[in-house]
Amino acid sequence: MLTFILRRVLTMILTALCLTFIVFYLTNLPPNLEKLAKSEGNARMGDAEVTGWLDKNGFSRPILLRYGEWLGIAPGFRRTDDTGLATGRCIARGTDPAAAPRFCGILQGHWGASTVFRQPVQQVIATSLSLTGLLMFWVMALMVPASLLIGVLAGMREGSRLDRALSTLSITTTATPEYVSGVILIVVFSSSLVGLKWFKGNATGAMEHATFENFFLPVLTIALYGIGYIARMTRASMAEVMTAQYIRTARLKGVRFRDVVLKHALRNALIAPFTVIMLQFPWLLNGVVIVETLFSYKGFGWTLVQAAGNNDIDLLLGCSVVAVLVVLLTQLISDVGYVFLNPRIRVS
Amino acid sequence: MENLSWGGIFLTILRQFLPVWIALVVTFVLSIRLKRRLGLYGKLFDSIPGMIGLALVFFWIFTALFADLIVTHDPLAQIAGLKNKAPGTPAPGDRGWYLFGGDNLGRDVFSRVVMGARRVLSISPAATVFAFIVGCTLGLPAGYIGGRLDAALSFIANLVLAFPVILLFYLLVTPEIRDTGIPVVMAAVLFLFPVVFFTTLFNSRFHFQPFRRNLYVGVTLALGLWAWAGLAFNADPLGVFRMDPNLLNVFVSVVFVNAPTVFRIVRGLTMDIRARDYVAAAQTRGEGPWYIMLWEILPNARGPLIVDFCLRIGYTTILLGTLGFFGLGVSPESPDWGSTINDGRKLLTIAPHPAIVPALALMSLVLGLNMLADALREESLKD
Numbered sequence: 001m002l003t004f005i006l007r008r009v010l011t012m013i014l015t016a017l018c019l020t021f022i023v024f025y026l027t028n029l030p031p032n033l034e035k036l037a038k039s040e041g042n043a044r045m046g047d048a049e050v051t052g053w054l055d056k057n058g059f060s061r062p063i064l065l066r067y068g069e070w071l072g073i074a075p076g077f078r079r080t081d082d083t084g085l086a087t088g089r090c091i092a093r094g095t096d097p098a099a100a101p102r103f104c105g106i107l108q109g110h111w112g113a114s115t116v117f118r119q120p121v122q123q124v125i126a127t128s129l130s131l132t133g134l135l136m137f138w139v140m141a142l143m144v145p146a147s148l149l150i151g152v153l154a155g156m157r158e159g160s161r162l163d164r165a166l167s168t169l170s171i172t173t174t175a176t177p178e179y180v181s182g183v184i185l186i187v188v189f190s191s192s193l194v195g196l197k198w199f200k201g202n203a204t205g206a207m208e209h210a211t212f213e214n215f216f217l218p219v220l221t222i223a224l225y226g227i228g229y230i231a232r233m234t235r236a237s238m239a240e241v242m243t244a245q246y247i248r249t250a251r252l253k254g255v256r257f258r259d260v261v262l263k264h265a266l267r268n269a270l271i272a273p274f275t276v277i278m279l280q281f282p283w284l285l286n287g288v289v290i291v292e293t294l295f296s297y298k299g300f301g302w303t304l305v306q307a308a309g310n311n312d313i314d315l316l317l318g319c320s321v322v323a324v325l326v327v328l329l330t331q332l333i334s335d336v337g338y339v340f341l342n343p344r345i346r347v348s
Numbered sequence: 349m350e351n352l353s354w355g356g357i358f359l360t361i362l363r364q365f366l367p368v369w370i371a372l373v374v375t376f377v378l379s380i381r382l383k384r385r386l387g388l389y390g391k392l393f394d395s396i397p398g399m400i401g402l403a404l405v406f407f408w409i410f411t412a413l414f415a416d417l418i419v420t421h422d423p424l425a426q427i428a429g430l431k432n433k434a435p436g437t438p439a440p441g442d443r444g445w446y447l448f449g450g451d452n453l454g455r456d457v458f459s460r461v462v463m464g465a466r467r468v469l470s471i472s473p474a475a476t477v478f479a480f481i482v483g484c485t486l487g488l489p490a491g492y493i494g495g496r497l498d499a500a501l502s503f504i505a506n507l508v509l510a511f512p513v514i515l516l517f518y519l520l521v522t523p524e525i526r527d528t529g530i531p532v533v534m535a536a537v538l539f540l541f542p543v544v545f546f547t548t549l550f551n552s553r554f555h556f557q558p559f560r561r562n563l564y565v566g567v568t569l570a571l572g573l574w575a576w577a578g579l580a581f582n583a584d585p586l587g588v589f590r591m592d593p594n595l596l597n598v599f600v601s602v603v604f605v606n607a608p609t610v611f612r613i614v615r616g617l618t619m620d621i622r623a624r625d626y627v628a629a630a631q632t633r634g635e636g637p638w639y640i641m642l643w644e645i646l647p648n649a650r651g652p653l654i655v656d657f658c659l660r661i662g663y664t665t666i667l668l669g670t671l672g673f674f675g676l677g678v679s680p681e682s683p684d685w686g687s688t689i690n691d692g693r694k695l696l697t698i699a700p701h702p703a704i705v706p707a708l709a710l711m712s713l714v715l716g717l718n719m720l721a722d723a724l725r726e727e728s729l730k731d
Contacts, residue, residue: 011503014503015503015506015507015510018373018507019507019510019511022511023515023519026519026520026525026530029524029525029528029530030527030528031524031525031527031528033721035524050603052418072561076516095511160435164504171715171718171719171722175662175711175714175715175717175718175720176711176714176715177666177669177670177714178709178711179669179670179673179686179689179690179693180669180689180707180708180711181691183693183696183700183703183704183707184704186697186700187696187700187703190697191696191697191698191700192698193524193696201696201697209640214722275392279362282510282512285512285514286512286513286514286670289512289514290514290670292675293673293674301514302513302549304517304718305674308518308519316518320515323512323515323597324510324511324512327510327511327512328510331510
């Protein structure tokens with residue numbers, strides 16, 4: 001078990017390094033650097049000036065070296081100009097160059113500064129993550145119980161009318177991506193056309209003070225897409241368990257149907273959905289980006305879109321690090337958890 | 349002219365879709381008559397969900413085919429007086445009505461949705477086919493041979509799968525990246541897979557019959573490399589095969605995102621089927637590994653693959669919509685559903701129709717595909 005986890009962790013670190021390098025490479029392509037030079041320096045710079053600016057700020061060196069620098073395993077870029085003033089990656093403006101550290105990358109906690117928000121990247125990401133965390137908490141609180149309930153109810157009597165109705169419901173929600181369900185929900189519940197106006201179609205207010213009125217629609221929009229999927233998995237798993245020998249034995253023994261479902265079937269039927277729920281996290285990330293854009297809720301997804309749309313290289317890299325870590329950690333937890341929950345695999 | 353009432357709108361739309369209704373009725377009557385002779389497709393007509401799914405999918409396919417007959421206005425023409433006008437508003441100059449109203453630029457929402465079907469249905473099935481060919485070409489050897497090859501390919505597949513899709517799109521589908529040539533390189537690699545796939549397919553089967561082998565492989569190589577040069581490098585001397593650079597970028601990214609999942613499915617199926625008796629029999633006969641993979645394993649893995657194919661077209665449609673929703677890689681004029689939803693969502697509370705009509709269209713198409721996949725799965729399990 002320990003070697004299994006160790007191997008998984010090593011693969012995960014390798015994956016994370018590869019992924020961050022790919023993102024680093026793609027965000028530091030020449031056209032992006034040129035845009036950065038023009039937005040940070042002067043919008044009317046010619047080609048020669050752009051090259052000069054990039055040289056002066058250490059952007060024209062080999063990509064692997066710069067990746068090492070960004071990661072914090074290669075010494076930061078330094079340069080002494082004609083007046084003898086030392087500038088560099090690790091030297092904050094107005095501080096003593098001699099006191100500056102040699103290494104400054106994300107491993108040392110230097111994530112760089114956002115050019116859009118004019119703030120350190122850590123700060124931007126921390127604020128947005130806390131907002132998204134709140135959103136995700138409510139999404140999970142709604143999605144997991146709802147989908148498990150639907151799945152178990154549908155799967156316990158396969159082929160019944162209840163099963164058909166619930167299965168149709170879940171297939172419909174999986175066919176409705178967030179940008180479709182969000183639009184429909186806003187029109188139905190907050191536009192003047194239908195006139196229900198129960199909820200707000202905009203979650204900006206929820207950033208300070210989340211209420212049922214301004215937060216329910218974004219939460220529901222993200223949850224709906226996942227509900228269908230997890231419910232279908234739970235249903236399949238439940239239907240399979242219900243045909244197992246030991247369930248028949250329990251029924252023949254005279255155990256009540258309710259007790260068979262709750263005590264015998266449920267625990268075995270929930271192993272598969274556990275993995276599915278964990279693997280939903282990367283998907284939820286997608287949903288988060290769409291929903292936060294649609295409802296103008298300034299969380300992680302919104303920040304990612306802003307960073308990508310405005311060529312904010314450091315912030316985009318920071319966002320990708322967080323996103324990649326979330327995805328890989330959930331994969332690890334789901335793998336380990338699956339082995340842990342399933343005795344047949346755990347023993348062998 | 350008067351504004352049309354809701355009933356009037358409904359009747360006019362029914363009339364506009366007349367070619368689609370005729371085609372649908374013909375298809376269904378013929379299919380139900382012949383259902384015993386049509387194999388798995390015929391069995392779909394035994395289940396109600398399967399028929400609903402087929403009807404939805406065929407509806408959109410026929411809409412895409414007959415789009416020119418259905419549209420009431422030019423989907424790109426803007427009429428200033430009809431900006432955000434309600435459904436059923438007459439167009440000036442006695443030119444019919446804007447059946448689903450006008451969007452924020454005064455274009456006809458109805459015509460745009462109909463034309464959008466053509467655009468969506470020309471990209472997503474094609475992208476899915478490419479993803480499947482890439483996934484099969486790599487997944488079969490990974491599952492059959494295993495070992496280092498499997499480890500390396502699986503690592504790469506997991507790498508792509510660990511990428512948040514939207515981040516990948518934001519990195520890959522930008523105007524800047526076109527200047528660097530990365531999409532062309534990716535297209536060159538991805539579009540080479542079909543050529544490799546079909547060449548190996550024919551070569552492994554007919555290499556004892558040199559004449560047929562040379563004919564099939566020759567035709568595949570000639571056609572394939574011709575299309576390859578045209579699509580990936582825009583270097584087709586005759587100009588038959590070409591792709592708009594924007595579209596190429598979108599297409600390549602969507603294939604790239606989908607291929608690893610297909611790879612994993614094919615790899616899993618191959619590992620399962622590898623242990624069967626008929627594979628052992630083929631090995632004893634002395635068949636080559638590619639023959640076994642392509643002519644013994646792949647046909648026997650078709651059931652789950654067909655089901656996944658249907659689901660994946662829907663998923664690709666959703667992905668394309670996502671790209672349009674973020675305004676990535678499509679021209680602002682484009683009538684595809686994702687960007688139309690994106691255009692309409694800014695005025696959602698005042699004029700919801702420009703966004704809600706394409707939203708429902710996309711939903712119904714994906715729902716149809718999902719129901720079809722479900723029915724296919726159930727019918728194929730019955731055997």
